[in-house]
Amino acid sequence: MGRYVIRRLLQMIPVFVGSTFLIFVMVYALGDPVAALFGERAPDPATAAQIRRDLYLDHPLWQQYTHYMAQIFQGNFGTAFTGQPVLELMGSAWPLTIRLTIVAIIVEAVIGVILGIITGLRRGRSVDTGVLVLTLIVVSIPTFVSGYVLQFLFGVKWGVVNPSVSPAASFDELALPGVVLALVSLAYVTRLTRTSIAENTRADYVRTAVAKGLPRRRVILRHLLRNSLIPVVTFIGTDIGALMGGAIVTERIFNIHGVGYQLYQGILRQNSPTVVGFVTILVIVFLVANLLVDLLYAVLDPRIRYA
Amino acid sequence: MDTLLDVRDLHVEFRTRDGVAKAVNGVNYSVNAGETLAVLGESGSGKSVTAQAIMGILDSPPGHITRGRIFFQGADVLSLHREARRVLRGARMAMIFQDALSALNPVLSVGDQLGEMFVVHRGLSRRDARARAVELMDRVRIPAARQRVGDYPHQFSGGMRQRIMIAMAMALEPDLIIADEPTTALDVTVQAQVMELLAELQREMRMGLILITHDLGVVADVADKIAVMYAGRIVETAPVHQIYQRPAHPYTKGLLDSIPRLDQKGQELYAIKGLPPSLLRIPPGCPFHPRCPMAQEVCRTDEPPLYEVGPKRGSACHFWKETLGG
Ligand SMILES: Nc1ncnc2c1ncn2[C@@H]1O[C@H](COP(=O)(O)OP(=O)(O)O)[C@@H](O)[C@H]1O
Ligand code: SF4
Ligand SMILES: [Mg+2]
Numbered sequence: 001m002g003r004y005v006i007r008r009l010l011q012m013i014p015v016f017v018g019s020t021f022l023i024f025v026m027v028y029a030l031g032d033p034v035a036a037l038f039g040e041r042a043p044d045p046a047t048a049a050q051i052r053r054d055l056y057l058d059h060p061l062w063q064q065y066t067h068y069m070a071q072i073f074q075g076n077f078g079t080a081f082t083g084q085p086v087l088e089l090m091g092s093a094w095p096l097t098i099r100l101t102i103v104a105i106i107v108e109a110v111i112g113v114i115l116g117i118i119t120g121l122r123r124g125r126s127v128d129t130g131v132l133v134l135t136l137i138v139v140s141i142p143t144f145v146s147g148y149v150l151q152f153l154f155g156v157k158w159g160v161v162n163p164s165v166s167p168a169a170s171f172d173e174l175a176l177p178g179v180v181l182a183l184v185s186l187a188y189v190t191r192l193t194r195t196s197i198a199e200n201t202r203a204d205y206v207r208t209a210v211a212k213g214l215p216r217r218r219v220i221l222r223h224l225l226r227n228s229l230i231p232v233v234t235f236i237g238t239d240i241g242a243l244m245g246g247a248i249v250t251e252r253i254f255n256i257h258g259v260g261y262q263l264y265q266g267i268l269r270q271n272s273p274t275v276v277g278f279v280t281i282l283v284i285v286f287l288v289a290n291l292l293v294d295l296l297y298a299v300l301d302p303r304i305r306y307a
Numbered sequence: 308m309d310t311l312l313d314v315r316d317l318h319v320e321f322r323t324r325d326g327v328a329k330a331v332n333g334v335n336y337s338v339n340a341g342e343t344l345a346v347l348g349e350s351g352s353g354k355s356v357t358a359q360a361i362m363g364i365l366d367s368p369p370g371h372i373t374r375g376r377i378f379f380q381g382a383d384v385l386s387l388h389r390e391a392r393r394v395l396r397g398a399r400m401a402m403i404f405q406d407a408l409s410a411l412n413p414v415l416s417v418g419d420q421l422g423e424m425f426v427v428h429r430g431l432s433r434r435d436a437r438a439r440a441v442e443l444m445d446r447v448r449i450p451a452a453r454q455r456v457g458d459y460p461h462q463f464s465g466g467m468r469q470r471i472m473i474a475m476a477m478a479l480e481p482d483l484i485i486a487d488e489p490t491t492a493l494d495v496t497v498q499a500q501v502m503e504l505l506a507e508l509q510r511e512m513r514m515g516l517i518l519i520t521h522d523l524g525v526v527a528d529v530a531d532k533i534a535v536m537y538a539g540r541i542v543e544t545a546p547v548h549q550i551y552q553r554p555a556h557p558y559t560k561g562l563l564d565s566i567p568r569l570d571q572k573g574q575e576l577y578a579i580k581g582l583p584p585s586l587l588r589i590p591p592g593c594p595f596h597p598r599c600p601m602a603q604e605v606c607r608t609d610e611p612p613l614y615e616v617g618p619k620r621g622s623a624c625h626f627w628k629e630t631l632g633g
Contacts, residue, residue, distance in 0.1 A: 202366070204409040210364050211404075212475070213397030214427055226414050302459040303413055 001298075004306035008294070012287045023279045024065050027272045072280060078273030080266070086277045089262050094281070096169050097258035100250070101243045103171060103178025108186040109236055116193020116232070117225070123198055132194075135187035143246070147180040147253040164255045174256075181250040185239050192235055196228040203227070230300050237293030241286035310378075311483055311515040312361065312400075313337045317375035319356050319539075321586075322368065328586040330356040332539040333375070335613070338483065341513040343506075345526040345547070347562065348536035351583050354519045357536075358485045361517075362402050363392050380482065398428045401476035403505075405488040407468035411460040417444070417471050418456035424478040443474040447504060466497035470504065477508055484509065485517045490525065502529065523566050527551060532619070535559050538584055538594040541613065545620040555622035555631050557601050593625070601626055 043051075052058050056067040071078070077086035119128040138146070154176055155163030165173045200206060201224060209223040248260030255261075259278055266274030298304045319331035331353045338344045346354050359365045360372055363384065377384050379400065384392060404410035412420055421443050422436030431439065437456065444452035447470040449463075460468055469489060476484055489505060490498040506529045509516045518530060526533060526547065533550050535543040535558065543556040554560045561579035581598040584590055590597055596606040605625055613621040616631065624630060 204404065204406065205412040207364055208404060208410045209412070211362055211396055211402045212424060212427070213393050213395070214423065215393065218427065223412055223415075227412070230414075301414055302416075303461050 001295075001306055005291070005295070008291050012291070015287060016283060019283050020069070020276070020280050021065055023283075024068065024276055025061065027275050028061065028064070068276065072277070077277040080262075080271055080274045086273050089274065090277065090281070093257060093259045093262045093278075096256055097244055097247050097251070097260065099169060099171065100174050100177055100181060100247055100256060100258060101240060103174045104182035104185070104243050105236060105240065107178050107182040108189050108239070112186045112189025113193050113229070113232065115190040117197055117220070119190065120194040120197025120228070121201070121220070123194075128194075131190065135190050138183050138187040143180065143184065143249045144253065146183055147177075147250055150176060150180055151253055167257065169256060169258075177250050177254040177256060180253070181243060181247055185236075185243065189232060189235065193228065193232050196231055197224065200224055200228045226300075230297070233300060234293055234297060237289055237296060240289040241282065244285060245282055309340045311338050311340045311342075311380060312517075313378040314357070314361065315376045315378070317357060317360060317377065318373045319353070319360050319365065319370060320373055321366075321370050326587045329589060330370075330539050330586055331360065332589070334536070334539070334541055336534045336541060336544065338515040338517060340482065340515055341509075342532070343509065343516040343518055343530045345530035345533045346517060346519045346536060347521065347523060347526065347533060347559075349521060349583050351586070352536040353539035354536055355487055356539075358402065358487055358517065358519060362396060362400060362485065364396075364402075394428075397424060397481070398479045399481050400483040400485070401479070401481040403469075403472050403476045403484065403486040403489045406492045407465070407472040408460060408492075410472060411468065413460060416457045416459055417463070418458075420460075421456075421471070421475055421478060424475065428479055439478075443478055444471070446477075447471070447474040447508075449474075464497075465493050466501060469493060469497075469501050473501070473505055473508070477512070480512050481514060483515045483517070485519070487519045488521070489518075491520070491522070498525075505529075523562055535562070538589050539586065540594065540623060541621070542595065542623045543621065544613075545617075549617070549620065553631055555616045555620065555627045556624045557599050557626075557630055558595050560630065593623070601629065 056064045059067070068078075075087065077090065080086050080089055115131055119131045122128050151163050154161050161176050162173060165177060203224075205227075206219065206224050209219045214223075244259060246260075247256075247258060248264055250256070251258045251260035252264060259282070262274060263278050265271075266278065294306075298306055314334055314336050317331055317334045318329075321328040321330055334353070334357050336344060336346070346357070348354055356365070356370070359370075361377055361379075361384075365372070372385065375385075379395065384395065387395075411417070418437050418440045421440035422431075422433065425431040425436040425439050426433065441452050441456050444456060449455065449467055449470055455463075460471070463471065469492075473489070476486075486505060490501050493501060502525060505516075508514075516529075518526070520526060530547045532546050533544065534541050535550075535556065537558050543550070543554065543559045545555065550559060551563065554563055558579070565578050579598055584594055584597070590607075591610070592608045593599070593602070593606040593611050596602040599606065603626070609625070611623045611625045613623045614627055616622045616627050622630070
């Protein structure tokens with residue numbers, strides 16, 4: 001197991017370098033970061049040259065990249081367009097996004113699995129068909145539509161929640177944004193659980209469990225569910241990174257100054273240190289989440305052995 | 308002797324998209340305490356479905372019991388309430404499945420799966436249940452039981468896994484065990500050992516045993532009586548030795564002739580020609596008539612009842628006398 005983890009960590013390096021370099025290239029292809037820094041005003045040529053030197057912009061791209069990465073690993077993420085260090089932005093943005101993601105994960109896992117169990121056990125009945133149609137609708141509506149609609153309904157029309165999240169962004173304020181962020185994944189989790197349950201209800205070991213005289217609850221929770229949740233857990237794990245990246249839309253709708261919001265601002269103002277910095281951390285989150293999922297897989301399914 | 312199990316006129320059908328498959332069509336058999344009944348027949352003849360109906364583990368839907376009764380220790384189990392039925396399962400009647408690898412839960416340790424019997428039916432603590440699981444594993448002669456109790460099914464060999472299945476069925480010393488082709492999935496060398504273990508435990512605990520198999524070779528040593536099934540019906544039933552010496556049904560004769568015998572080495576094996584009928588369209592008259600070497604006109608139109616052909620012997624053939632004689 002230990003050797004497997006080390007090997008996986010080593011394998012992450014090229015993936016990390018490849019993906020961050022790609023982002024680096026794309027961001028720098030966006031335009032002249034120095035010009036962007038000055039906005040409407042024309043920069044003083046001497047100052048511009050100074051900044052260019054500081055940012056390594058007078059070097060070839062790969063050297064810029066290595067310089068940038070070296071800076072990052074020393075904890076220096078550069079400065080944002082506001083003049084604030086990017087690290088400071090991260091300090092305020094990440095906790096918000098992490099909290100939002102936690103709410104979304106809980107929503108998609110709990111509701112998705114429960115709906116999946118119910119529909120999986122009652123295949124072909126009206127509950128099943130109803131939920132199935134609902135998931136289809138949810139999947140086909142883009143987040144920015146469902147987000148604005150729910151915000152309008154709950155926040156404006158019925159006034160049950162605040163339409164805009166306060167800077168403190170407590171967990172109960174994040175409930176509605178969390179649901180919006182989770183919605184599409186929730187539909188997937190429901191369907192995945194349903195399929196998995198439906199497949200496993202016919203499994204021999206479930207019949208054995210019934211033949212042992214176990215109560216129905218125990219057959220379902222201990223025998224059927226344990227096996228059926230393996231693919232679901234895998235999906236939810238890999239979804240962590242996707243949710244954080246996807247929060248860009250949700251955060252804008254509810255005015256949450258999280259990672260998505262900062263990324264959006266960074267792109268809008270062509271501020272490369274912000275964009276590359278945040279994306280680099282996102283890449284790391286992605287990679288680590290995937291590794292954790294693989295390790296969790298081995299815990300859930302003893303037939304999987306990593307060496 | 309006490310009648311432990313009495314199956315009377317059992318009918319089971321599966322209502323599927325392709326139509327109604329009549330899997331069991333009027334099965335009658337009984338098992339006494341301590342007795343072994345071997346149920347024989349080609350695959351698809353309804354042996355497992357009958358067993359599932361007895362255990363109450365039929366896939367339903369699509370499976371439905373449409374007629375008949377099942378008495379277990381005098382009680383009509385089909386009329387029992389669901390919970391009363393559940394309490395019987397595992398504790399008073401238990402089942403051993405063919406393929407232990409798929410029949411055991413892949414993600415739970417064998418200790419958990421064995422111990423669960425005591426936790427659920429006897430209210431033991433997890434700790435005590437685990438101790439009992441080790442005892443059971445010892446009892447079915449799994450080496451190093453204490454060390455292996457936390458292992459998972461895939462970590463055992465096929466023979467050892469089937470021993471665990473047997474241990475699980477025997478855990479609460481039930482009165483009836485149904486073993487559904489317990490050795491079919493095993494290597495030939497291991498088959499005899501597992502069969503021996505099963506027979507030994509059955510003798511010790513004086514359990515009734517229904518041994519489902521399509522291998523006549525296995526039966527001779529362990530069974531007291533035999534029921535031969537064809538297209539969901541019992542076509543012949545007899546004490547074990549009589550059937551080997553003088554079968555009273557052409558189908559049984561065909562099965563017996565298919566056993567490879569040492570003294571006939573080199574000779575071509577007689578196998579029954581043709582295939583079992585589709586359960587969606589069972590032929591009228593005697594269901595065996597399209598494949599029967601002795602079939603006459605009457606076989607195409609009249610279904611033979613189970614004729615009494617001797618003490619404790621029955622044959623569902625119009626020409627049982629001729630069959631016995633030839
Ligand atoms: N779950 C099921 N769904 C539909 N049909 C079934 C099911 N189980 C059994 N059957 C039908 O019952 C027939 C008899 O099956 P079975 O009792 O398993 O035969 P065997 O004698 O080999 O044990 C099968 O050929 C099939 O047509
Ligand atoms: S009744 Fe006729 S067809 Fe059926 S087994 Fe006897 S001889 Fe053969
Ligand atoms: Mg079978």
